[in-house]
Amino acid sequence: MNLFFKYSILLLVLFAHVSASYAQEIGEKYEREEKIKQEEFPKPALKLIKPILKKGKRTRYFKDHEAETYFFEVKTIYKDEKISIKFYKDGSLLDIEILKEFNELPEEIQEQIQQYFQTNYKKHNLNRIQIQYNREKEYEDGELEIDEDKEYVEEFLELDLEDLVIKYEIEAEVVSEDNERGFFEFLFGAEGKMEQIKKIIIRADDNVLY
Template sequence: MKIEFLLALLFLSIVTNQLSGQDVKQEREVYVDKSVFPEAALSQLNQVSEAKQLRYIRETDGTNVSYEAKFIWNKQKLSVEFSPDGTLEDIEVIMQKRDIPQELMGKIDKQFKKLFKKYKITRVQKQYKPKTDNNASVLHFYLQGMLEKFDINYEVKVRVVEKNGQEIGAYEILISDEAQILQKRKFEKVTDDNVVY
């Protein structure tokens, strides 16, 4: 009898977790030595040899591993993310909320008001996702201002009060340049001694 009860409880727990469908990002960034970075990634990063504060980072988000190079280029903070094989996945530029086009911000505001009782944007990054498979040229395209070679999205981190009014949380929401929500994940930063901008 006890075993049946425990099995039923376990089954109910699994079903509840699956139905909630809540995707949680548990991000952890750790500085690594350049020698740990994928060779194909280092090859592209040679183009930014004059960048300031170049840092090499290994990132995990709970399930995936990636490598990021963070640096300052032309007075902008950039984060260039690579897969473990060195394929450039995206380029992110930190920006201010006020720099989001006004029309787009209006649409984002409407979306967020539908999702949350209250919200506060805490961080915005403009994301450039390459349209091409020509990995060797992707960073070059960005540096040369050939932005038509990228899909542009916005990665927005928000602190929220949920609709139930009880729960407070943080989300990372990926939004297209047409205000469509592409991904919404509850965000949990794993804290440690390595704080990376």
């Protein structure tokens, strides 16, 4: 086997390894929203968010189908904020999000996010931006401590940011340097650093019903 042939094989192996790693970094998001009636929503979930539902306006209920599973979601306008609350199949709480315009985000976060897209893509268009409020997870005496659903909702209602983990979820259409176009969901951490990318395979309609 000559040196050129060995070198070619090595390059192919390295390229395959890099491509596989890159594919692992970018997950896939299958999504389809199905509007449902309140009666079809898990009763424990409705009971949990009763304070929000009492004051919510234009409330809508959905079943979100994602790959081989599904979630329940409520979208409502609460205190002039467009919020969505997502639940697992059993009615336990997943996360709470508020729909925002890009210019409503903190300036330093805007700068970090813009810098990321300008550095990594030829073109980009931010379609939908949500602030995600997650419950804090911490270890105490070697055991993982996570707030109960009720406590999580109370912290959100009070916007007790010390006990909530903020992330920024952005759906964007991007064009790579190779002129490849696609829709992706980007998740940025509290400091504006990119944490996760998912390629949107079946894109949810933009007509978010609030």
